[in-house]
Amino acid sequence: MVSIYQRIFTDIETKIISGIWRPGDCIPVERELVAQYQCSRMTVSKALSALAERGMIVRRRKTGSFVASPQIDRTVMDIQDISTEAELAGHEHHFEILARKIERLGEVEAQQLSEAADAEVLRLQCLHIVDGRPNAIERRIIMLDAVPRAREESFASTPPGKWLLQEVPWSKAKHVIRAVSADSATARILQTEKGEACLSLVRQTWQNGRTVTYVEFVHPGDRFQFAGTFHPMAN
């Protein structure tokens, strides 16, 4: 037995997560939702306020409420966009696509991702360069059945991470951060030495239970760190 407020909340949330309503779309104004759910304005308002507080929608007087830009999660976002963040902080950032191919998932990887072994995927390898020095290797797998539009995307101008964030709305994400020693291939690409301590971030992202992407970033330890400030209250 769910409350009306919860039903409105999850209904709208589902529409956003499933991609039916995309970022920037306007959602029905309170008046319309009141009519639709046959409830009072307070109830609708409570649901919309809760969605706004979680950053899923943005509310503006007179114009109505809109689906916000995807975030996955604020703290995750902090981690995710360190490269972009560096750029905003005045560092020059660009990237190169080292490899791009479409293939089917192998046995081992399929098990790792809990996906079917014959699933078609786009496999990418990118190098991120900040202030002229290699900052990260990105090895990414994109599930083509979940994101068919990736098939035609060249990723020439937009890095895959950013592109996916625009393309695929919210999702669940799992992160693993480890310290690893650079193998020779990695060391060569990152212009560092074999055995050098590197920071590895693996992220798997889901949308409605289906894997969207699996990515590993490897950063040279002397040129990179994750940082974040957390405090209980923003309001």
Next chain:
Amino acid sequence: MVSIYQRIFTDIETKIISGIWRPGDCIPVERELVAQYQCSRMTVSKALSALAERGMIVRRRKTGSFVASPQIDRTVMDIQDISTEAELAGHEHHFEILARKIERLGEVEAQQLSEAADAEVLRLQCLHIVDGRPNAIERRIIMLDAVPRAREESFASTPPGKWLLQEVPWSKAKHVIRAVSADSATARILQTEKGEACLSLVRQTWQNGRTVTYVEFVHPGDRFQFAGTFHPMAN
């Protein structure tokens, strides 16, 4: 011009953060707050619901609302208690205090922490052992003016992190995660090799703008990782 709802929210939040109300304390029931703030029950309810949603208080029918156990931040908590988590996951965990001394903060460190150079601190070094193998070195500084009770605490039974979490309520926390190579002292303690990739987590915690503690955990890269699953909605 702040709303009544926000005033109630921040008033209670302040009392919890400042430690006036400690975990487990009961907070005034809605009826009392209505009288105190001369507002309607809905307004009080909104403030308390918001506090509950952020995990600062727990609400129970008939008995009232109580200050929840400190969390700092849920995602941070996930990172923080990996050792404890390992224990819950069936691994045996214990720790040793390697060093414990009270001294005054040196110039360099003082600058690093943005604190006064002559501030009295408790300096701790611990070794965490999981399943018989060294899992982390913990190097910690506790500001004694912020946590005077640490002076008499031996940390024989409760690890410093856990003790502080019980002792000092919410706070702001800053995290930095890096990959570092083990120096010889670290390698010896962790029973690994010099130059081995290690994961370093530095955390500085504040309470009302004053530094409470500064700690660095160094984990051997082959025996440790941070993991976390995030999803937008819990409700």
Next chain:
DNA sequence: GCTCCGCTTTTGACTATACAAATAGATATA
């Protein structure tokens, strides 16, 4: 063209009230 003014829509905050659900504690019953 331009600015200013008022109208209207939409969200934000709040009130006063109602009833339902949970439950601790007292009371009655086997």
Next chain:
DNA sequence: TATATCTATTTGTATAGTCAAAAGCGGAGC
């Protein structure tokens, strides 16, 4: 004594309204 039942308290959800603040829009006047 142990168990079932009642009762009072507190939170949870919802209603139906009010007033205010923000902001887009159009028209009047220049």
